[in-house]
Amino acid sequence: MKNYKLVIQYEGTRYQGWQRQVTTQQTIQGKLEAVLSKMTGESVEIAGSGRTDAGVHALGQVASVRLETSLTSREIMNYVNQYLPEDIAVTEVSEVDDRFHARLHASEKTYLYRVLCSDVPHIFDRRYVYVHPEKLNLAAMREAAGYLIGTHDFKGFSTNKKVKKSTVRTIRRIEIVQVGDEVRFVYEGNGFLYHMVRIMTGTLLEVGRGERDAASVLRILESRNRELAGELVPGKGLTLVEVRYE
Amino acid sequence: MKNYKLVIQYEGTRYQGWQRQVTTQQTIQGKLEAVLSKMTGESVEIAGSGRTDAGVHALGQVASVRLETSLTSREIMNYVNQYLPEDIAVTEVSEVDDRFHARLHASEKTYLYRVLCSDVPHIFDRRYVYVHPEKLNLAAMREAAGYLIGTHDFKGFSTNKKVKKSTVRTIRRIEIVQVGDEVRFVYEGNGFLYHMVRIMTGTLLEVGRGERDAASVLRILESRNRELAGELVPGKGLTLVEVRYE
Numbered sequence: 040m041k042n043y044k045l046v047i048q049y050e051g052t053r054y055q056g057w058q059r060q061v062t063t064q065q066t067i068q069g070k071l072e073a074v075l076s077k078m079t080g081e082s083v084e085i086a087g088s089g090r091t092d093a094g095v096h097a098l099g100q101v102a103s104v105r106l107e108t109s110l111t112s113r114e115i116m117n118y119v120n121q122y123l124p125e126d127i128a129v130t131e132v133s134e135v136d137d138r139f140h141a142r143l144h145a146s147e148k149t150y151l152y153r154v155l156c157s158d159v160p161h162i163f164d165r166r167y168v169y170v171h172p173e174k175l176n177l178a179a180m181r182e183a184a185g186y187l188i189g190t191h192d193f194k195g196f197s198t199n200k201k202v203k204k205s206t207v208r209t210i211r212r213i214e215i216v217q218v219g220d221e222v223r224f225v226y227e228g229n230g231f232l233y234h235m236v237r238i239m240t241g242t243l244l245e246v247g248r249g250e251r252d253a254a255s256v257l258r259i260l261e262s263r264n265r266e267l268a269g270e271l272v273p274g275k276g277l278t279l280v281e282v283r284y285e
Numbered sequence: 286m287k288n289y290k291l292v293i294q295y296e297g298t299r300y301q302g303w304q305r306q307v308t309t310q311q312t313i314q315g316k317l318e319a320v321l322s323k324m325t326g327e328s329v330e331i332a333g334s335g336r337t338d339a340g341v342h343a344l345g346q347v348a349s350v351r352l353e354t355s356l357t358s359r360e361i362m363n364y365v366n367q368y369l370p371e372d373i374a375v376t377e378v379s380e381v382d383d384r385f386h387a388r389l390h391a392s393e394k395t396y397l398y399r400v401l402c403s404d405v406p407h408i409f410d411r412r413y414v415y416v417h418p419e420k421l422n423l424a425a426m427r428e429a430a431g432y433l434i435g436t437h438d439f440k441g442f443s444t445n446k447k448v449k450k451s452t453v454r455t456i457r458r459i460e461i462v463q464v465g466d467e468v469r470f471v472y473e474g475n476g477f478l479y480h481m482v483r484i485m486t487g488t489l490l491e492v493g494r495g496e497r498d499a500a501s502v503l504r505i506l507e508s509r510n511r512e513l514a515g516e517l518v519p520g521k522g523l524t525l526v527e528v529r530y531e
Contacts (some may be wrong), residue, residue: 048408098409120406128406160366160374162294163344168410 042104042139043112046131047071047086047100051274052166053126057100067091067127068211071102079108082217088145088282092234094274096167099130101282106177141282142153147211149280150226152240152272157220168221169276175222176246178216183246183253184213187239193261196239197232198271201216206232206263214241222247225280234271242269289358291331292377293317293346297520299372303337303346305485312491313337313373317348320368323497324361325354332527334391338477338480340520342413345376347528349387360453364404369370385482387528393457395526396472398486401469403466415522420467423461429492429499432460433485440509442485444517452478452509461489468493480517488515 048066055209059068068087075083085104091097110118112132114248119129156162158172187210210228217223242259245251251269259267295313305314314333321329331350337343356364358378365375401407404418435454440452456474463469470486488505491497497515505513 048406049409070478096409117404125406125411126408128408130405158363159376160371161412162372162374163342165371175433 040107042105042137043101043115044131044133044135044137044139044141045071045102045104045129047097047102048128048130049097049100050126051091051096052096053124054093056093056095057087057089067097067100068102070123071119071129074119075104076104077122078110078118079106080185081107087140088148089230089279091277092237092274094204095277095278095279096234096275099242099281100279101141101145103135103139118131138282144284145230145282146285147227147229147251147283148231149283150231150236151278151280152224152236153278154218154222154240154244154272155223156222157187159220161220164221166275167275167278171244171249172218175244176216176249177222177247178248179253180215180234180243183243183256186256187213191260193232193235193260195259195265195268196235197265198234198238199200199265200233208232208235211238214235215227221282237272238265238268238270240276241272244272245269284285286353288349288351288378288381288383290379290381290387291317291348291350291375293343293348294374294376295343295346296372297337297340297342298411299370300339300348302339302341303333303335313327313343313346314348316328316373317365317375318367320365321350322372323353323368324356324364327353330524332387334387334394335476335525337523337525338483341523342521343525345527346525347386347387347391347530348412349381358428367405383444385530390529390530391476392478392531393473393475393529395529396477396482397524398470398472398482398522399464399524399528400470400486400490400522401467402468405466407466410467412521413524415519417490419494421490422495423463423468423493424494425499426461426489426493429489430461432499432502433459437506438509439478439481439506441505441514442481443511444480444484445511446479454478454481455468472522482523483518483520484514484516486522487518490518502510 055065057067085102087102116132153168155168155170190209192207212227214225301311303313331348362378390470399414401414418460436455438453454476458473460471
Protein backbone atom coordinates (compact mmCIF):
# COMPACT_ATOMS: atom_id res chain seq x y z
CA MET A 40 0.00 0.00 0.00
CA LYS A 41 1.35 3.40 -0.96
CA ASN A 42 -0.03 6.75 0.07
CA TYR A 43 -0.94 9.27 -2.65
CA LYS A 44 -1.84 12.92 -2.78
CA LEU A 45 -4.35 13.89 -5.47
CA VAL A 46 -5.16 17.38 -6.73
CA ILE A 47 -8.71 17.51 -8.05
CA GLN A 48 -10.63 19.95 -10.21
CA TYR A 49 -14.40 19.91 -10.51
CA GLU A 50 -17.41 21.86 -11.62
CA GLY A 51 -19.87 21.40 -8.77
CA THR A 52 -23.05 22.20 -10.73
CA ARG A 53 -24.30 18.62 -11.06
CA TYR A 54 -23.17 17.38 -7.63
CA GLN A 55 -24.47 17.18 -4.09
CA GLY A 56 -21.10 18.33 -2.83
CA TRP A 57 -17.84 16.58 -2.01
CA GLN A 58 -18.89 14.08 0.64
CA ARG A 59 -19.99 10.55 -0.21
CA GLN A 60 -23.64 9.89 0.63
CA VAL A 61 -25.65 6.70 0.70
CA THR A 62 -28.69 8.37 -0.85
CA THR A 63 -27.05 9.70 -4.02
CA GLN A 64 -24.32 8.79 -6.47
CA GLN A 65 -23.83 12.46 -7.30
CA THR A 66 -20.93 13.37 -5.03
CA ILE A 67 -17.33 14.09 -5.99
CA GLN A 68 -15.88 11.75 -3.37
CA GLY A 69 -18.26 9.00 -4.47
CA LYS A 70 -17.26 9.33 -8.13
CA LEU A 71 -13.54 9.30 -7.32
CA GLU A 72 -13.80 6.31 -4.97
CA ALA A 73 -15.82 4.35 -7.54
CA VAL A 74 -13.15 4.84 -10.23
CA LEU A 75 -10.23 4.11 -7.86
CA SER A 76 -12.00 0.99 -6.56
CA LYS A 77 -12.50 -0.17 -10.13
CA MET A 78 -8.80 0.45 -10.80
CA THR A 79 -7.48 -1.48 -7.80
CA GLY A 80 -10.23 -4.08 -7.52
CA GLU A 81 -10.59 -3.19 -3.85
CA SER A 82 -12.83 -0.84 -1.92
CA VAL A 83 -11.03 2.51 -1.69
CA GLU A 84 -11.65 5.41 0.68
CA ILE A 85 -10.23 8.85 0.05
CA ALA A 86 -9.85 11.72 2.51
CA GLY A 87 -10.53 15.20 1.15
CA SER A 88 -8.96 18.35 2.62
CA GLY A 89 -12.50 19.31 3.55
CA ARG A 90 -16.03 19.07 2.25
CA THR A 91 -17.39 21.41 -0.36
CA ASP A 92 -21.15 21.96 -0.48
CA ALA A 93 -23.59 21.23 -3.29
CA GLY A 94 -22.84 23.40 -6.32
CA VAL A 95 -19.42 24.56 -5.07
CA HIS A 96 -16.50 24.19 -7.52
CA ALA A 97 -12.83 23.38 -7.03
CA LEU A 98 -9.73 24.29 -8.97
CA GLY A 99 -7.41 22.59 -6.50
CA GLN A 100 -9.15 20.34 -3.98
CA VAL A 101 -6.67 17.92 -2.38
CA ALA A 102 -7.26 14.36 -1.20
CA SER A 103 -5.12 11.57 0.18
CA VAL A 104 -5.64 7.90 -0.51
CA ARG A 105 -3.86 4.59 0.09
CA LEU A 106 -3.72 2.37 -2.98
CA GLU A 107 -2.41 -1.09 -3.74
CA THR A 108 -1.32 -0.77 -7.35
CA SER A 109 1.64 -1.34 -9.64
CA LEU A 110 0.77 1.72 -11.74
CA THR A 111 2.95 4.84 -11.68
CA SER A 112 1.47 8.14 -10.44
CA ARG A 113 1.12 9.29 -14.03
CA GLU A 114 -0.66 6.08 -15.00
CA ILE A 115 -3.04 6.43 -12.05
CA MET A 116 -3.91 9.96 -13.20
CA ASN A 117 -4.51 8.89 -16.78
CA TYR A 118 -6.62 5.91 -15.74
CA VAL A 119 -8.78 7.95 -13.41
CA ASN A 120 -9.32 10.78 -15.90
CA GLN A 121 -10.38 8.29 -18.52
CA TYR A 122 -13.25 7.01 -16.34
CA LEU A 123 -14.28 10.11 -14.40
CA PRO A 124 -17.21 12.21 -15.70
CA GLU A 125 -16.17 15.22 -17.79
CA ASP A 126 -16.80 17.67 -14.94
CA ILE A 127 -14.28 16.05 -12.56
CA ALA A 128 -10.55 15.66 -13.22
CA VAL A 129 -7.46 14.72 -11.29
CA THR A 130 -4.71 17.16 -12.27
CA GLU A 131 -1.85 15.82 -10.11
CA VAL A 132 -0.99 12.51 -8.48
CA SER A 133 2.10 12.15 -6.31
CA GLU A 134 3.34 9.49 -3.93
CA VAL A 135 3.66 10.96 -0.45
CA ASP A 136 4.88 10.04 2.99
CA ASP A 137 2.78 7.39 4.67
CA ARG A 138 1.68 9.81 7.38
CA PHE A 139 0.31 12.47 4.99
CA HIS A 140 -3.40 13.17 5.47
CA ALA A 141 -5.15 15.72 3.25
CA ARG A 142 -7.46 17.05 5.96
CA LEU A 143 -5.35 16.78 9.12
CA HIS A 144 -2.27 18.35 7.57
CA ALA A 145 -3.85 21.15 5.52
CA SER A 146 -2.31 24.40 6.75
CA GLU A 147 -4.06 26.96 4.56
CA LYS A 148 -6.84 27.26 2.01
CA THR A 149 -7.80 29.82 -0.60
CA TYR A 150 -11.41 30.34 -1.65
CA LEU A 151 -12.79 32.59 -4.37
CA TYR A 152 -16.33 33.95 -4.44
CA ARG A 153 -17.42 35.56 -7.72
CA VAL A 154 -20.25 38.10 -7.89
CA LEU A 155 -21.52 39.43 -11.22
CA CYS A 156 -22.68 43.02 -10.69
CA SER A 157 -24.74 43.34 -13.85
CA ASP A 158 -28.16 42.38 -15.10
CA VAL A 159 -26.61 41.58 -18.49
CA PRO A 160 -25.86 37.84 -18.44
CA HIS A 161 -22.31 36.57 -18.91
CA ILE A 162 -22.93 33.32 -20.75
CA PHE A 163 -19.48 31.81 -20.32
CA ASP A 164 -19.34 32.38 -16.57
CA ARG A 165 -22.95 31.63 -15.76
CA ARG A 166 -22.22 28.49 -13.76
CA TYR A 167 -19.53 30.15 -11.62
CA VAL A 168 -20.95 33.52 -10.59
CA TYR A 169 -23.69 34.78 -8.32
CA VAL A 170 -25.70 37.41 -10.19
CA HIS A 171 -26.18 40.51 -8.06
CA PRO A 172 -26.93 43.58 -10.20
CA GLU A 173 -27.08 46.15 -7.37
CA LYS A 174 -24.15 48.54 -7.09
CA LEU A 175 -21.61 47.77 -4.37
CA ASN A 176 -19.51 50.11 -2.27
CA LEU A 177 -16.10 48.43 -2.44
CA ALA A 178 -14.46 50.72 0.10
CA ALA A 179 -17.08 49.86 2.73
CA MET A 180 -16.77 46.14 2.00
CA ARG A 181 -12.97 46.34 2.30
CA GLU A 182 -13.28 48.13 5.65
CA ALA A 183 -15.61 45.39 6.93
CA ALA A 184 -13.32 42.68 5.56
CA GLY A 185 -10.46 44.25 7.51
CA TYR A 186 -12.26 43.48 10.78
CA LEU A 187 -12.43 39.78 9.81
CA ILE A 188 -8.70 39.44 9.26
CA GLY A 189 -6.80 37.82 12.10
CA THR A 190 -7.63 35.13 14.64
CA HIS A 191 -11.24 35.23 15.82
CA ASP A 192 -14.08 33.03 16.93
CA PHE A 193 -16.13 32.83 13.73
CA LYS A 194 -19.10 30.98 15.22
CA GLY A 195 -21.44 33.82 14.20
CA PHE A 196 -20.41 33.27 10.58
CA SER A 197 -21.23 29.59 10.46
CA THR A 198 -24.31 27.44 10.34
CA ASN A 199 -24.68 25.91 13.78
CA LYS A 200 -24.00 22.22 13.63
CA LYS A 201 -24.02 21.66 17.41
CA VAL A 202 -20.45 20.46 17.38
CA LYS A 203 -18.25 21.18 20.35
CA LYS A 204 -15.07 21.71 18.33
CA SER A 205 -13.30 25.05 18.34
CA THR A 206 -14.80 27.70 16.09
CA VAL A 207 -11.64 29.83 16.22
CA ARG A 208 -9.94 30.32 12.87
CA THR A 209 -7.30 32.63 11.42
CA ILE A 210 -7.95 34.58 8.23
CA ARG A 211 -4.75 35.89 6.75
CA ARG A 212 -6.11 37.77 3.75
CA ILE A 213 -9.37 38.96 2.21
CA GLU A 214 -9.04 40.66 -1.12
CA ILE A 215 -11.96 42.32 -2.86
CA VAL A 216 -11.25 43.22 -6.47
CA GLN A 217 -13.31 44.52 -9.35
CA VAL A 218 -12.68 42.71 -12.63
CA GLY A 219 -14.90 44.18 -15.33
CA ASP A 220 -18.51 43.74 -14.19
CA GLU A 221 -17.43 41.25 -11.57
CA VAL A 222 -16.48 41.66 -7.90
CA ARG A 223 -14.23 38.85 -6.67
CA PHE A 224 -13.74 37.97 -3.02
CA VAL A 225 -10.57 36.00 -2.25
CA TYR A 226 -10.24 34.45 1.21
CA GLU A 227 -7.08 32.91 2.63
CA GLY A 228 -7.01 31.28 6.03
CA ASN A 229 -6.00 28.26 8.05
CA GLY A 230 -9.50 26.80 7.86
CA PHE A 231 -13.12 27.75 7.38
CA LEU A 232 -16.22 26.62 9.29
CA TYR A 233 -19.32 25.17 7.67
CA HIS A 234 -20.83 27.84 5.32
CA MET A 235 -18.36 30.43 6.66
CA VAL A 236 -17.12 31.79 3.32
CA ARG A 237 -20.64 32.11 1.96
CA ILE A 238 -21.98 33.82 5.09
CA MET A 239 -19.01 36.22 5.22
CA THR A 240 -19.61 37.08 1.56
CA GLY A 241 -23.34 37.56 2.15
CA THR A 242 -22.55 39.86 5.07
CA LEU A 243 -20.00 41.86 3.06
CA LEU A 244 -22.55 42.26 0.25
CA GLU A 245 -25.03 43.75 2.74
CA VAL A 246 -22.31 46.23 3.73
CA GLY A 247 -21.67 46.92 0.03
CA ARG A 248 -25.34 47.67 -0.55
CA GLY A 249 -25.40 50.04 2.42
CA GLU A 250 -27.81 47.89 4.43
CA ARG A 251 -25.43 47.56 7.35
CA ASP A 252 -22.34 49.42 8.47
CA ALA A 253 -18.87 47.95 8.24
CA ALA A 254 -18.40 47.85 12.00
CA SER A 255 -21.44 45.59 12.41
CA VAL A 256 -19.06 42.77 11.51
CA LEU A 257 -17.38 43.26 14.88
CA ARG A 258 -20.69 42.70 16.67
CA ILE A 259 -21.17 39.40 14.82
CA LEU A 260 -17.73 38.24 15.93
CA GLU A 261 -18.31 39.33 19.52
CA SER A 262 -21.83 37.93 19.85
CA ARG A 263 -21.00 34.65 18.05
CA ASN A 264 -24.62 34.87 16.90
CA ARG A 265 -25.47 33.64 13.40
CA GLU A 266 -28.70 35.66 13.48
CA LEU A 267 -26.72 38.89 13.34
CA ALA A 268 -24.77 37.91 10.22
CA GLY A 269 -25.86 38.26 6.59
CA GLU A 270 -27.47 35.80 4.22
CA LEU A 271 -25.92 32.61 2.93
CA VAL A 272 -25.08 33.31 -0.73
CA PRO A 273 -25.44 30.51 -3.34
CA GLY A 274 -22.84 27.75 -3.65
CA LYS A 275 -22.41 28.24 -7.40
CA GLY A 276 -20.36 31.44 -6.88
CA LEU A 277 -17.78 29.64 -4.71
CA THR A 278 -14.58 27.91 -5.82
CA LEU A 279 -11.99 26.18 -3.63
CA VAL A 280 -8.85 27.46 -5.34
CA GLU A 281 -5.99 25.90 -3.43
CA VAL A 282 -5.06 23.89 -0.35
CA ARG A 283 -1.56 24.32 1.02
CA TYR A 284 0.56 22.05 3.21
CA GLU A 285 3.57 23.06 5.25
CA MET B 286 -40.34 50.19 -37.69
CA LYS B 287 -36.97 51.01 -36.18
CA ASN B 288 -33.67 49.35 -36.98
CA TYR B 289 -31.64 47.85 -34.12
CA LYS B 290 -28.15 46.50 -33.68
CA LEU B 291 -27.81 43.61 -31.24
CA VAL B 292 -24.61 42.24 -29.71
CA ILE B 293 -25.03 38.57 -28.85
CA GLN B 294 -23.11 36.12 -26.68
CA TYR B 295 -23.59 32.36 -26.88
CA GLU B 296 -22.13 29.04 -25.95
CA GLY B 297 -22.49 27.00 -29.13
CA THR B 298 -22.29 23.53 -27.53
CA ARG B 299 -25.99 22.71 -27.77
CA TYR B 300 -26.64 24.36 -31.14
CA GLN B 301 -26.52 23.50 -34.83
CA GLY B 302 -24.85 26.83 -35.50
CA TRP B 303 -26.15 30.34 -36.08
CA GLN B 304 -28.36 29.94 -39.10
CA ARG B 305 -32.07 29.20 -38.82
CA GLN B 306 -33.00 25.75 -40.21
CA VAL B 307 -36.35 24.20 -40.91
CA THR B 308 -35.23 20.81 -39.59
CA THR B 309 -34.16 21.89 -36.10
CA GLN B 310 -35.08 24.42 -33.43
CA GLN B 311 -31.52 24.36 -32.13
CA THR B 312 -30.02 27.37 -33.88
CA ILE B 313 -29.05 30.71 -32.39
CA GLN B 314 -30.86 32.74 -35.04
CA GLY B 315 -33.96 30.60 -34.59
CA LYS B 316 -34.01 31.12 -30.80
CA LEU B 317 -33.54 34.88 -31.14
CA GLU B 318 -36.21 35.25 -33.83
CA ALA B 319 -38.68 33.22 -31.80
CA VAL B 320 -38.27 35.48 -28.76
CA LEU B 321 -38.37 38.71 -30.78
CA SER B 322 -41.48 37.50 -32.66
CA LYS B 323 -43.14 36.73 -29.33
CA MET B 324 -42.22 40.23 -28.12
CA THR B 325 -43.60 42.11 -31.15
CA GLY B 326 -46.43 39.75 -32.07
CA GLU B 327 -45.09 39.69 -35.63
CA SER B 328 -42.77 37.43 -37.56
CA VAL B 329 -39.24 38.82 -37.14
CA GLU B 330 -36.14 38.13 -39.23
CA ILE B 331 -32.68 39.04 -38.02
CA ALA B 332 -29.49 39.37 -40.06
CA GLY B 333 -26.30 38.12 -38.41
CA SER B 334 -22.85 39.45 -39.29
CA GLY B 335 -22.15 35.93 -40.55
CA ARG B 336 -22.92 32.32 -39.75
CA THR B 337 -21.12 30.41 -37.09
CA ASP B 338 -20.99 26.62 -37.39
CA ALA B 339 -22.32 23.99 -35.03
CA GLY B 340 -20.50 24.11 -31.69
CA VAL B 341 -18.83 27.50 -32.34
CA HIS B 342 -19.20 30.12 -29.61
CA ALA B 343 -19.56 33.90 -29.70
CA LEU B 344 -18.57 36.62 -27.29
CA GLY B 345 -19.68 39.43 -29.62
CA GLN B 346 -21.76 38.26 -32.57
CA VAL B 347 -23.68 41.17 -34.12
CA ALA B 348 -27.10 41.15 -35.77
CA SER B 349 -29.43 43.78 -37.17
CA VAL B 350 -33.20 43.62 -36.99
CA ARG B 351 -36.21 45.84 -37.73
CA LEU B 352 -38.76 45.91 -34.95
CA GLU B 353 -42.15 47.52 -34.42
CA THR B 354 -42.18 48.15 -30.70
CA SER B 355 -42.74 50.86 -28.13
CA LEU B 356 -40.09 49.40 -25.83
CA THR B 357 -36.77 51.17 -25.24
CA SER B 358 -33.50 49.46 -26.26
CA ARG B 359 -32.88 48.55 -22.65
CA GLU B 360 -36.37 47.10 -22.29
CA ILE B 361 -35.89 45.04 -25.46
CA MET B 362 -32.65 43.62 -24.03
CA ASN B 363 -34.23 42.75 -20.70
CA TYR B 364 -37.26 41.15 -22.35
CA VAL B 365 -35.16 39.05 -24.69
CA ASN B 366 -32.76 37.88 -21.98
CA GLN B 367 -35.69 36.84 -19.83
CA TYR B 368 -36.95 34.40 -22.48
CA LEU B 369 -33.74 33.23 -24.17
CA PRO B 370 -32.17 29.95 -23.01
CA GLU B 371 -29.36 30.34 -20.48
CA ASP B 372 -26.64 29.77 -23.10
CA ILE B 373 -27.64 32.73 -25.28
CA ALA B 374 -27.73 36.37 -24.19
CA VAL B 375 -28.08 39.77 -25.81
CA THR B 376 -25.51 42.06 -24.22
CA GLU B 377 -26.24 45.29 -26.12
CA VAL B 378 -29.20 46.73 -28.00
CA SER B 379 -28.96 50.07 -29.80
CA GLU B 380 -31.14 51.90 -32.28
CA VAL B 381 -29.20 52.44 -35.50
CA ASP B 382 -29.53 54.14 -38.85
CA ASP B 383 -32.16 52.58 -41.07
CA ARG B 384 -29.52 51.51 -43.60
CA PHE B 385 -27.35 49.58 -41.12
CA HIS B 386 -27.01 45.87 -41.98
CA ALA B 387 -24.95 43.59 -39.72
CA ARG B 388 -23.52 41.45 -42.54
CA LEU B 389 -23.16 43.92 -45.40
CA HIS B 390 -21.49 46.60 -43.31
CA ALA B 391 -19.17 44.48 -41.16
CA SER B 392 -15.64 45.72 -41.80
CA GLU B 393 -13.58 43.44 -39.58
CA LYS B 394 -13.92 40.37 -37.37
CA THR B 395 -11.83 38.82 -34.65
CA TYR B 396 -11.85 35.07 -34.02
CA LEU B 397 -10.12 33.12 -31.26
CA TYR B 398 -9.17 29.46 -31.49
CA ARG B 399 -8.12 27.80 -28.21
CA VAL B 400 -5.93 24.69 -28.12
CA LEU B 401 -5.19 22.88 -24.85
CA CYS B 402 -1.70 21.37 -25.10
CA SER B 403 -2.03 18.95 -22.23
CA ASP B 404 -3.49 15.54 -21.53
CA VAL B 405 -4.56 16.79 -18.10
CA PRO B 406 -8.16 17.98 -18.47
CA HIS B 407 -9.09 21.59 -17.70
CA ILE B 408 -12.61 21.15 -16.37
CA PHE B 409 -13.67 24.79 -16.51
CA ASP B 410 -12.61 25.29 -20.12
CA ARG B 411 -13.62 21.91 -21.48
CA ARG B 412 -16.37 23.23 -23.70
CA TYR B 413 -14.17 25.93 -25.27
CA VAL B 414 -10.87 24.24 -26.09
CA TYR B 415 -9.63 21.66 -28.53
CA VAL B 416 -7.49 19.14 -26.65
CA HIS B 417 -4.21 18.53 -28.44
CA PRO B 418 -1.54 17.16 -26.08
CA GLU B 419 1.34 17.03 -28.59
CA LYS B 420 4.04 19.65 -28.20
CA LEU B 421 3.90 22.57 -30.65
CA ASN B 422 6.70 24.61 -32.18
CA LEU B 423 5.39 28.15 -31.77
CA ALA B 424 8.16 29.78 -33.81
CA ALA B 425 7.37 27.60 -36.83
CA MET B 426 3.64 28.27 -36.51
CA ARG B 427 4.29 32.02 -36.27
CA GLU B 428 6.45 31.89 -39.41
CA ALA B 429 3.66 30.08 -41.28
CA ALA B 430 1.06 32.52 -39.96
CA GLY B 431 3.15 35.36 -41.33
CA TYR B 432 2.62 34.05 -44.87
CA LEU B 433 -1.15 34.22 -44.36
CA ILE B 434 -1.17 37.88 -43.36
CA GLY B 435 -2.19 40.27 -46.09
CA THR B 436 -4.61 40.09 -49.02
CA HIS B 437 -4.74 36.64 -50.64
CA ASP B 438 -7.08 34.25 -52.36
CA PHE B 439 -7.91 31.87 -49.48
CA LYS B 440 -9.86 29.35 -51.56
CA GLY B 441 -7.44 26.57 -50.53
CA PHE B 442 -8.33 27.24 -46.89
CA SER B 443 -12.07 26.87 -47.29
CA THR B 444 -14.53 24.08 -47.82
CA ASN B 445 -15.64 24.34 -51.43
CA LYS B 446 -19.22 25.42 -51.60
CA LYS B 447 -19.31 25.93 -55.39
CA VAL B 448 -20.10 29.59 -55.02
CA LYS B 449 -18.77 31.99 -57.61
CA LYS B 450 -18.17 34.81 -55.14
CA SER B 451 -14.68 36.16 -54.55
CA THR B 452 -12.51 34.10 -52.23
CA VAL B 453 -10.06 36.97 -51.70
CA ARG B 454 -9.82 38.19 -48.13
CA THR B 455 -7.46 40.35 -46.09
CA ILE B 456 -6.01 39.10 -42.81
CA ARG B 457 -4.58 41.92 -40.78
CA ARG B 458 -3.24 40.00 -37.80
CA ILE B 459 -2.62 36.47 -36.58
CA GLU B 460 -1.34 36.20 -33.03
CA ILE B 461 -0.23 32.91 -31.52
CA VAL B 462 0.25 33.08 -27.78
CA GLN B 463 0.94 30.57 -25.06
CA VAL B 464 -1.21 31.04 -21.95
CA GLY B 465 -0.34 28.36 -19.41
CA ASP B 466 -1.00 24.98 -21.05
CA GLU B 467 -3.00 26.67 -23.78
CA VAL B 468 -2.02 27.97 -27.21
CA ARG B 469 -4.39 30.68 -28.46
CA PHE B 470 -4.73 31.68 -32.09
CA VAL B 471 -6.23 35.14 -32.67
CA TYR B 472 -7.28 36.05 -36.22
CA GLU B 473 -8.29 39.52 -37.38
CA GLY B 474 -9.45 40.16 -40.90
CA ASN B 475 -12.06 41.77 -43.10
CA GLY B 476 -13.89 38.49 -43.53
CA PHE B 477 -13.42 34.74 -43.41
CA LEU B 478 -14.61 32.05 -45.82
CA TYR B 479 -16.58 28.97 -44.80
CA HIS B 480 -14.41 26.88 -42.40
CA MET B 481 -11.43 29.17 -43.08
CA VAL B 482 -10.37 29.84 -39.48
CA ARG B 483 -10.61 26.16 -38.54
CA ILE B 484 -8.66 24.98 -41.62
CA MET B 485 -5.97 27.64 -41.08
CA THR B 486 -5.65 26.53 -37.47
CA GLY B 487 -5.50 22.85 -38.47
CA THR B 488 -2.77 23.69 -40.97
CA LEU B 489 -0.79 25.73 -38.44
CA LEU B 490 -1.03 22.84 -35.95
CA GLU B 491 0.50 20.50 -38.56
CA VAL B 492 3.36 22.99 -38.89
CA GLY B 493 3.63 23.13 -35.10
CA ARG B 494 3.90 19.34 -34.90
CA GLY B 495 6.62 19.34 -37.58
CA GLU B 496 4.49 17.46 -40.10
CA ARG B 497 4.81 20.17 -42.72
CA ASP B 498 7.12 23.13 -43.21
CA ALA B 499 5.99 26.71 -42.69
CA ALA B 500 6.43 27.61 -46.37
CA SER B 501 3.93 24.93 -47.41
CA VAL B 502 1.30 27.51 -46.54
CA LEU B 503 2.40 29.51 -49.59
CA ARG B 504 1.72 26.52 -51.85
CA ILE B 505 -1.83 26.24 -50.46
CA LEU B 506 -2.47 29.89 -51.24
CA GLU B 507 -0.98 29.60 -54.75
CA SER B 508 -2.70 26.34 -55.67
CA ARG B 509 -6.08 27.35 -54.17
CA ASN B 510 -6.38 23.63 -53.48
CA ARG B 511 -8.15 22.53 -50.27
CA GLU B 512 -6.51 19.10 -50.55
CA LEU B 513 -3.12 20.65 -49.78
CA ALA B 514 -4.27 22.33 -46.57
CA GLY B 515 -4.50 20.80 -43.10
CA GLU B 516 -7.40 19.25 -41.25
CA LEU B 517 -10.56 21.02 -40.14
CA VAL B 518 -10.25 21.33 -36.35
CA PRO B 519 -13.39 21.02 -34.14
CA GLY B 520 -15.86 23.88 -33.83
CA LYS B 521 -15.82 23.81 -30.02
CA GLY B 522 -12.38 25.50 -29.90
CA LEU B 523 -13.60 28.52 -31.89
CA THR B 524 -15.11 31.77 -30.59
CA LEU B 525 -16.26 34.78 -32.61
CA VAL B 526 -14.88 37.52 -30.38
CA GLU B 527 -15.87 40.75 -32.08
CA VAL B 528 -17.36 42.26 -35.22
CA ARG B 529 -16.37 45.81 -36.07
CA TYR B 530 -18.11 48.43 -38.22
CA GLU B 531 -16.53 51.52 -39.72
